[in-house]
Amino acid sequence: xxxxxxxxxxxxxxxxxxxxxxxxxxxxxxxxxxxxxxxxxxxxxxxxxxxxxxxxxxxxxxxxxxxxxxxxxxxxxxxxxxxxxxxxxxxxxxxxxxxxxxxxxxxxxxxxxxxxxxxxxxxxxxxxxxxxxxxxxxxxxxxxxxxxxxxxxxxxxxxxxxxxxxxxxxxxxxxxxxxxxxxxxxxxxxxxxxxxxxxxxxxxxxxxxxxxxxxxxxxxxxxxxxxxxxxxxxxxxxxxxxxxxxxxxxxxxxxxxxxx
Amino acid sequence: xxxxxxxxxxxxxxxxxxxxxxxxxxxxxxxxxxxxxxxxxxxxxxxxxxxxxxxxxxxxxxxxxxxxxxxxxxxxxxxxxxxxxxxxxxxxxxxxxxxxxxxxxxxxxxxxxxxxxxxxxxxxxxxxxxxxxxxxxxxxxxxxxxxxxxxxxxxxxxxxxxxxxxxxxxxxxxxxxxxxxxxxxxxxxxxxxxxxxxxxxxxxxxxxxxxxxxxxxxxxxxxxxxxxxxxxxxx
Numbered sequence: 275x276x277x278x279x280x281x282x283x284x285x286x287x288x289x290x291x292x293x294x295x296x297x298x299x300x301x302x303x304x305x306x307x308x309x310x311x312x313x314x315x316x317x318x319x320x321x322x323x324x325x326x327x328x329x330x331x332x333x334x335x336x337x338x339x340x341x342x343x344x345x346x347x348x349x350x351x352x353x354x355x356x357x358x359x360x361x362x363x364x365x366x367x368x369x370x371x372x373x374x375x376x377x378x379x380x381x382x383x384x385x386x387x388x389x390x391x392x393x394x395x396x397x398x399x400x401x402x403x404x405x406x407x408x409x410x411x412x413x414x415x416x417x418x419x420x421x422x423x424x425x426x427x428x429x430x431x432x433x434x435x436x437x438x439x440x441x442x443x444x445x446x447x448x449x450x451x452x453x454x455x456x457x458x459x460x461x462x463x464x465x466x467x468x469x470x471x472x473x474x475x476x477x478x479x480x481x482x483x484x485x486x487x488x489x490x491x492x493x494x495x496x497x498x499x500x501x502x503x504x505x506x507x508x509x510x511x512x513x514x515x516x517x518x519x520x521x522x523x524x525x526x527x528x529x530x531x532x533x534x
Numbered sequence: 535x536x537x538x539x540x541x542x543x544x545x546x547x548x549x550x551x552x553x554x555x556x557x558x559x560x561x562x563x564x565x566x567x568x569x570x571x572x573x574x575x576x577x578x579x580x581x582x583x584x585x586x587x588x589x590x591x592x593x594x595x596x597x598x599x600x601x602x603x604x605x606x607x608x609x610x611x612x613x614x615x616x617x618x619x620x621x622x623x624x625x626x627x628x629x630x631x632x633x634x635x636x637x638x639x640x641x642x643x644x645x646x647x648x649x650x651x652x653x654x655x656x657x658x659x660x661x662x663x664x665x666x667x668x669x670x671x672x673x674x675x676x677x678x679x680x681x682x683x684x685x686x687x688x689x690x691x692x693x694x695x696x697x698x699x700x701x702x703x704x705x706x707x708x709x710x711x712x713x714x715x716x717x718x719x720x721x722x723x724x725x726x727x728x729x730x731x732x733x734x735x736x737x738x739x740x741x742x743x744x745x746x747x748x749x750x751x752x753x754x755x756x757x758x759x760x761x762x763x764x765x766x767x768x769x
Contacts, residue, residue, distance in 0.1 A: 281630050285619040345617035349673075352582045352611035353634050356603050533545070534584040 275359035275366075278350070282367025286339075292375050295331065299379025307387045313394045314484065317401055320380065321480045324405045325473050326441050329412040332372060333433040336416025339368045341426050348534055361417070361529040362522065369413040373406045380405075400483050404476040407514045411472045412437070414521035421528045444471050461496050468497065472517045479510040535559060535681065535712050536581065541590035543576055550576045552736035553590070561710040563703065565723040568733035569764065574716045575614070577733065578683055581714075582611055594681070607635070610677050614685040616670035620659035624650065624669055627658060631673050639676030647698050648672060664690040675702055682706060682713045688722055700726060724756040732763060739763065 286292055302323065306316040340347075343364070350360050380402065389395055416433050423429040448467055452460055468474045478497050485503070497506050536558040543551040550573045558564055566574050579585040581592060583599055583606065591598055594605045618627055632639050645651060648668040653661060661669065667690045674682070684703075688696060703726060707713055717723050723730065724744060732740035732747075740747060740763060744756055751762040 277634055281622070281626075282619070284626075285621045288621040343617075343619065345613060345615045346619055348584065348613050349611075349618075350634070351584045352606065352609070352613065353631070354604055354607040355634060531586060533586055534579065
């Protein structure tokens, strides 16, 4: 598995798209920091960009990589390698190369700005951790989608739908259900509903850490009231980890039974 | 060496293999031929463990291939379409496959033979179709495994490379290997194959040497004999 991971990773970090992705974050980080001069605000703006953009790029890259490397996968399948090592290796190769672009792209401007002398280093680290989680989660979901769909158009449509649902529609439905059932106690419902959306989870995680109650929203406030900041952080990180582990386990299960 | 018993495979509603029984015991070149959609590629993929059969058993070297992937170490496989990671160079790809198989390969000789030294440090996305196929051949033939499976090996090759390929295949046969080839180019099959396996609609329709086929169909020309097999089926 690590051999596959190594080669896929080195293949991908040399691709044009990795550079574009890296440059985008470099630019975004630099612009936000040097025009804004407020680290905390920069982190919030970055969070808003990251929780929407990272899932989109993660899903699209995952789907694109799988379909583009179909023949190469077949070549690997004919080698004396375990099937699960091939797919988990590919998945990690894609996800880690994306994570690297994110971490380096945002890291450089922040380090240049003097992050290490500031108190907000942990906020920033948490931002990167969430970005990494989201990349791992959505790339894994993308690999799940493509393993079930040989048809490229279907695969792409489902992955875009998944992103749209998680990033936009879910919130809308959530809000509407809160309004519709406002006469009932909704605390446990809203906590449960948040757990089912990694994007919401990440948002709450960062906002809990930043301690900006105005931005927490209803779910965030409930979260904080329920768990307090420390436990809330812990639970949301735990839920995010589950969001990584479950899709990866399914990749492992599905790839062993699939025909190529 | 290779034993296939009652192999069935269905994709959705499409029953591709309907009980294939085959044995390849001795060394030799075996051509698997048949019209499009007759199940050639599925048969090969089942042998490589890429397709999971619905029914039936496959064994390589005396052990069943279900559940155990290590048997693939005995097989060199040339896939039909050569498509590699775009950003790796040819050299890196070759060392990668050697690394993955954990074996040394005699790539130097093959690189010289197919004259791909000038492309060694080029990215794979910049190669022409024929050059990719040559790289593909180097990747397949550089290992010394007892079984070689070639899926449409002649695609895109220039005449000189084709001559080298034929020589290589004969050399490998002389070493006592089992070589399975699928091809649509009948002259290539006629020249190379010791025995042919004719698949039709998921069944083995004919297995034997070319002479036997010619006598059975009463044709002196190999291509016509094949065509004859197909028309017999229609009647």
